[in-house]
Structures are given as structure tokens and as C-alpha cells.
Amino acid sequence: MGKLKRAAAMTAAAAILSICTMGAGAEGGSVDIVVDLSKESKTISPYIFGVNEELMGTSVMPTAIRAGGNRSSAYNWETNASNAGSDKEHFSDNYFPQIMDKELADVPGAMSINLSRKCKEKNSAYPMTTLQLAGYVSADMNGAVSEGEKAPSDRWNKVEITKGKEFADSPDLTDGTVYMDEYVNYLVKTLGSAKNGGIRGYSMDNEPSLWHMTHARMHPEQCTCAEIVEKNTAMAKAVKEIDPDAEVFGPALFGYSAFDTFSSAKDWKNIKAERNDYRWFVDYYLDQMKKAEDETGTRLLDALDVHYYTEAKGPCGERSCKHYNDEGCVQARFDSVRSLWDDTYKEDSWITDTGGTFLPLLPNLKQSIDQYYPGTKIAITEYDFGGSYDICGAIAETDALGAFMENDVYLATLFAMEADYQCAAINLFTDFDDNGGHFGDTLRHTESSDFERSSAYASTFGDNSDVVTLVVTNKSFKDKTTANIKIKGGEYSYVHLYGLNNIAPQVFNMKDNTENKSVQVMDNTITYEMEPETVSLLLIAKDKDCIPDFSAGISDKTENSDAEKKGKKASKNNKGVIAAVIGAAALCGAGFGVFRAKKKNKT
Numbered sequence: 001m002g003k004l005k006r007a008a009a010m011t012a013a014a015a016i017l018s019i020c021t022m023g024a025g026a027e028g029g030s031v032d033i034v035v036d037l038s039k040e041s042k043t044i045s046p047y048i049f050g051v052n053e054e055l056m057g058t059s060v061m062p063t064a065i066r067a068g069g070n071r072s073s074a075y076n077w078e079t080n081a082s083n084a085g086s087d088k089e090h091f092s093d094n095y096f097p098q099i100m101d102k103e104l105a106d107v108p109g110a111m112s113i114n115l116s117r118k119c120k121e122k123n124s125a126y127p128m129t130t131l132q133l134a135g136y137v138s139a140d141m142n143g144a145v146s147e148g149e150k151a152p153s154d155r156w157n158k159v160e161i162t163k164g165k166e167f168a169d170s171p172d173l174t175d176g177t178v179y180m181d182e183y184v185n186y187l188v189k190t191l192g193s194a195k196n197g198g199i200r201g202y203s204m205d206n207e208p209s210l211w212h213m214t215h216a217r218m219h220p221e222q223c224t225c226a227e228i229v230e231k232n233t234a235m236a237k238a239v240k241e242i243d244p245d246a247e248v249f250g251p252a253l254f255g256y257s258a259f260d261t262f263s264s265a266k267d268w269k270n271i272k273a274e275r276n277d278y279r280w281f282v283d284y285y286l287d288q289m290k291k292a293e294d295e296t297g298t299r300l301l302d303a304l305d306v307h308y309y310t311e312a313k314g315p316c317g318e319r320s321c322k323h324y325n326d327e328g329c330v331q332a333r334f335d336s337v338r339s340l341w342d343d344t345y346k347e348d349s350w351i352t353d354t355g356g357t358f359l360p361l362l363p364n365l366k367q368s369i370d371q372y373y374p375g376t377k378i379a380i381t382e383y384d385f386g387g388s389y390d391i392c393g394a395i396a397e398t399d400a401l402g403a404f405m406e407n408d409v410y411l412a413t414l415f416a417m418e419a420d421y422q423c424a425a426i427n428l429f430t431d432f433d434d435n436g437g438h439f440g441d442t443l444r445h446t447e448s449s450d451f452e453r454s455s456a457y458a459s460t461f462g463d464n465s466d467v468v469t470l471v472v473t474n475k476s477f478k479d480k481t482t483a484n485i486k487i488k489g490g491e492y493s494y495v496h497l498y499g500l501n502n503i504a505p506q507v508f509n510m511k512d513n514t515e516n517k518s519v520q521v522m523d524n525t526i527t528y529e530m531e532p533e534t535v536s537l538l539l540i541a542k543d544k545d546c547i548p549d550f551s552a553g554i555s556d557k558t559e560n561s562d563a564e565k566k567g568k569k570a571s572k573n574n575k576g577v578i579a580a581v582i583g584a585a586a587l588c589g590a591g592f593g594v595f596r597a598k599k600k601n602k603t
Contacts (some may be wrong), residue, residue, distance in 0.1 A: 016057055028479030030533075032449040033472060035458040037465050037489030039445035043164035044459065046441065046554050047126050048404040050413035051423070052382065056118045059506075060423035061431040062310075063554055066381050066413040067115040068252070071095060072130040073206050074138050076157060077109045077183045078106035078171040081503065082140040083145065085215040092138040092146045104233035108171055108188055108431035112199055116191050123436070123554070126411065128201035128249065128381070131239075133231045134211050134219040135159055141178070150217040160233045181238040181319050184246075194246040201411070202239050203305060204232045205380060209387035224267045225284060233292040236300035247302040249379050249411075251285060254307050256351050259358060275552050280358055282365065293373075303410055306370060307382035308361060312347035321347070322384035326545050327477040329436045330392045330533075334452075334475050337385055337396055340403040343520065362407040377410035384416045391502040391533045393421035393474050394428075398535050400428060402457045402471075405443050420505035425535060428471065432498040432507050432537050436550040439537070440469045454530070465490045466546040470538040474530035481603075485526040487540065494544045495519050495526055500535040510536075 050064030053481070074083035075096065083092045087127035097105040101117075104110040112129040119125040136156035149155045156556065163179040169189075171182065184202070192198035209229050211219035228251050236248045253259055261268045262281040271284055278284045282304070289301040313319050314332030323329040338345040339358045346352050351359065358364045369376045385400055387393020397414070404412050414422055429439040440459030448456045456472045468490070474481045497519050513519050519528045530536060541547055 005051035022333055022405065026499045028476060028481050029450075029453060030482040030484060031453070031454040033470075033483055033485045034447045035456075035468060035470065035485070035487045036445045036447075037460070037468075037487065041445070041460075042408070042443050043061050044405050044439075044441055044443050045408075045410045047411040048409050049426050050399060051124065051419075051426070052412060052415040053115060053118070053415050054417055055419060055423060056122070058419075058423055060419075060426055062122055062125050062426060063430060064128060064201075064411050064413055064415075065115060065119050065122065066128040066130075066201075067111055068130040068203050068206050068381065069415070070130070070206060072111070073132060073211065073215055074136075074218055075111060075132060076137040076139070076178055077111070077132075077186075078157075078173055078178055079138075079141075080105065080108075080110045081141045083215070083218065085218070086213065088226045090215075090217045091143060092140055092145055093143065094141045096480060097153075109183065109190065112187055113190065116197075116199065124258065126201065127199050128203060128411070128413070129199050130203045130206060131163070131182070131183065131235055132159055132178070133205040133208070133228075133235060134215060134223075136218050137178055145217045147217070150220055150387050161231065167448060174558055180235060181242060184239055184242045186336060188243050193243050198243070199246065201249055201303075203252055204235050204248065204250035206252045207258070207307065208251055209256050209258040209265065216523045222263070222265060225262050225281065226267055228262070229285060229288045229292075232289065233300060236289075236292075238300075240298050244298075248300060249303045249305040249381065250289075252305045252307065252381060253282075255309060256358070257309070259306065259361075269520055279368070280306070282368045283372055287489065289376075290373040291343070299375070299461050301373065303377040303379040304365060304373075305381050306361075306365070307415075307562055308340070308380055309350035310336040310339065310347075310385055311351050312339065313349060314449075320384075322386075322389070323391060324387075324390040330390075330477060331475075333385060333387055333392050333396050334399065337399040337403060339402065341407055341488065348350055362403065362409070366407065378408065379409070379411040379542065380404070380409060381413050382415035383412065384414060384422070386417070388416060388418045388420050388422065391421060391500060391535075393419070394425040394500045394505070395475055395533065396459075398421040398428070398454050398471060398473055401425070402455060413455060421500070424500050424505040424507060428498065428500055428507050428535060428537050430554060432539075433509065433550065435505075436552060436554075437498075438469075438550060438554045440467075441518055441554075444468070448469075454483060456483075458487075461548065466542050467548065468492070468540040470540060472528070472530070472535045472536050472538065474532060474536075476532050478532055480532060481530045483526075483528045485528060485538070487524070487526075489522050490542065492526070492540050493521055494541045494546075495521060495528075496539040496541075496547070498539070499538045501531065502533060507537075 047064040051062040053067045070085050071082045080097050082095050096111050100114040115127050119127040136151040139157045145155050158177045159180050162181045167182045167185045187199050194200045208223045212222040232250045239248050257263050259282050260280045293300050314329035321329050339347050339359045340362050385396040440461045442460050446456050446458040457536040458470045496512040499508050499510050
């Protein structure tokens, strides 16, 4: 952007900001938010702000990236062939080589190598790849696999977890067999160990209780409880022998019925009859993995891996609908997140119609871990509360991330083909200033007097309370909300505001309290007037000089790659005019009605 254009943009932004602060009116309700620095705090895992590989090409700055999903179950690491399963006519093709750099097309393990590259571009995000355990993988790229060609047939290569002999430097493409421990060894040799720049996490396949449905040509029979435990145990042992510092995730359960009965697996009733203390399949799985650890003397399962897609319905009767103009449907999206943590909430879904015993989910997972496999972490490697095209998606995502922080989730990766507003919410936590500015690493005790109207999450950087980052939502569909914010345990005079709104799915720089009069500091109380349906991050400091240098990124990260620096510079230039001109107005009163009217015309 030229200097004159940039100056003009900033002048326009200043004019808009001036109009906003003069014209802002007090309407709607209020909420009291108290951050108490004297109460117990907890460390926030840096890896909950993750995404799946489908979103790697967007502007999101995640802290973890997972290469997984339905196609990954049939991925042949030796040739890069894969099969779409029921998602697309059980088609075997070169899908993965098509979505990565051309020079990787014939390189073994290209899916994971590409993942590693993308993670480095994204400020060294945590790389997590998938290992294939269903018994077969694609043998070719020759199109649809018919019922008569189901495994075993020439259309499939057999999978063996362990090779039992010396690993080859390059895989044998003629033996009709793919070895998973050889794959892990190859990745370590190619990319380095988990502690030295290589793959850090291995997912033991994907949604195994659905193999007989998603991949009926590859694994026609329903997977049993015993089968998945046996395969997970063998695979975990192999990973730990090759790379002891790599983390193992399993069993990647697809949803509630998998958590409960492993999708009514044939052997579940007998297992339950013999062990009445098992509340659900999760108990059995954790107990069996703990017994395997006791036998080997090595922790085999680092994280219990589940997927969670809300089944909650709105007034329209649909789950995760796109009725962004319907206040009831928008509220239902906000409420649906509560099934992660809130035992006072009962969603409207088939799950609660049939009992809903294991909702809220996260406390139940923690209970099972504490009882059967203490020390196991929680990973949610697929989830989505919807709302890609509307600010309500960012608000729901914010509350999901808040639930992950408060309930000790270790790693979470959003899964959606399109997730504009969800990704913007992630960026608010990981890169709010487009220069590495991020939410703190230590969660602080925070209370909202009206959670249904406004949720709030506060953090500091370690024990240092000079700077507090506070994320606060206004869920009100129509009304402004005045937040009266009190921080106990410190005195603060400076606030810089960043925010998300319905203008565009990006983080806007809303200036500090010397320029933006919607936020004021007086007698150690911060008063902030929030526009309807917004998410805001308040960077609160004792004084401006306390603000840290964020350019190094979130802790446990290395310096940005040249490619990412170049991309971020271009991104800043592209966002400059938009952020400067409309960013200042985004969370202020004047002019907001114009943008609000546009929302009401959306379909």
C-alpha cells in the first residue's frame, strides 16, 4: 500500500472512530465481570487452538494441525494413494498429491511431509498425523472400488503394524504389504524425531467404529472392542520403540454412540456384562490401555482422542443450521457448547432423548481417566459448532475454546471444510495483532454475572500480572451490553481493544482507551460498551510499556519461517485499508446499524 493511500485510510479510520465515540449511546443491559488474580490458576495447553489440514491454506494461525479424516484410513504412505470411502463412491485416487506441492507427488509419506512443512509455515504448529490400522490401504489410483473388489483383492494392499525385520530406506512397492512401524521410522529418518522437528503426535487411525460403513470395501465387518484395543496396543508399542518422545492419540472415536457402546459393537454387551463398573466403552478402552502399559512398563496412550459434533437442535428442528437471522437458532448454537461442560444444561437432541447419561462430555471423560488411566490427556481432534458465515460461529467457537481451557483439554483441532468465523476466533487467541499477539498461557479465575449474555475468559503470562488478556463476548442478538470489569489483585490504566464482528471474518484493531471511548478505565474498573453479537479481546496492562513483544509467538514455538513471514507481511498489506477504515467502527455505535442491516438481509 502506498504511503498516501495508507495515510488516507488512517485519516478515514480516525474520522470514523471520532464519530463512533461521539455518537455511542447507552442501551441494552449490563454484565459484571470479575477477574480474581488471587484465586487458583491453571496452565493453558498451547495446542487447543488447532485445526485440521483442510484449513491449512487459510489465514488461520493455529497452534496444532492434524492430518486425518476419513481418507486417511485408506492412505498408502508408500504410494500416496487413498480411498474416499462412502464420501465419494469408494474412489481410489491421487487426492493427497493433488493438494500439495508437485514435487511431493512421488515421495513416500507425502501427506505427513506436507503436514510438517505447513506446520513450520504456521509458526511451528504441533504436527499430528494418522497411522492406518483398518487392515488394508489403497493399492492403486484407478477409481471406484466395486463391492466385488472389497478387501482382500488386488485393489488393496495389506497393512501390517510391525515388519519384524530390518526397515528399508525406501519402501518396497512390489510386496503388496504396507508396514506401519516402517512408516514411523521413515518419518523420523526424513523429518527428525518428535523432539527434533519431526512429527510430534500420531493418531491411531480414524473413527474405527464406523469402518464398516465409511470404508465398507476396505473393512466390511464392524470393528470390535477387542480388535481396536489389540491394534492400538500394538501400534502404540511400535511408535514408542522408534520415537519414545512422540505422543500417541487414540482411538479417535466419532461421536456419542462410539463413546457409549463403540457403536453397538458385537462384543460390547459381553464386556459390559462381565464388568459392570464400566459405564461406557471409554472406561473399557482406558482400562485395557492401562493394563497394556503395566505389562510393557511404558506409557502407550498419551491422549484419549475423541471427535465431537453437536447434535443439539434449534427451534427449526435442525442441528447446526444456517438460520443466522433467527434469534432462537442463534441462541441454540451458543447453548450447544454447554454440553461440553455444563451439568445444568440439557440440549434438545437424540442424545438426551435416549438418556444423555454422558453429557456434559468433558467432566465424564475426566472421570473415566481418573478412574482407569490417570495422567492420560484429552484430545478433541475433530469438532465444529458451525456458523462459518456469521459472527455467531465465532462466539460459539470462543466458548468452545473457553471450555477446553477450563476443562484441561490438551489438544483440539477444528474440522470443517469452511470455517471463516471459527478461524477468526482462533486468530483472536493466537495472533490478534497479526504479529504474534496471543492470549496468555495461564488461565485466571473469571466470573460473569450473566453467562448467557456475556462469557469471559482471562489469562496472564505465567505469574506475571502486569498484563491481563481478557476475551469477552456479547451474545445479545440486538442489544448493546455494558461490561463492568473488575480485576482483583492489580491496578491497571491501559487497555487495547481487538475484536470480531459481523462485518468480516477477521480480527479488527479497535485502538486503545486513549482513542476508543467505548472502553474507559476509572478507579481500577474498566467499563466497555459492547455492540450486539461481538467477541472482544482486551489487552489490559498496568501501563503501555508493560506490553510484551509478541513477535516470537506462543510459547513452545520457534521463529517464523521465511515463507510465513512473507505471507504475514502480504496479509498485513491486504488487510490494511479494511482494518483501518471499518475496523474503528466495527465495535462502536455509529454506523454499526448499516452493517447490522446487511446481516438481516442474509439468507
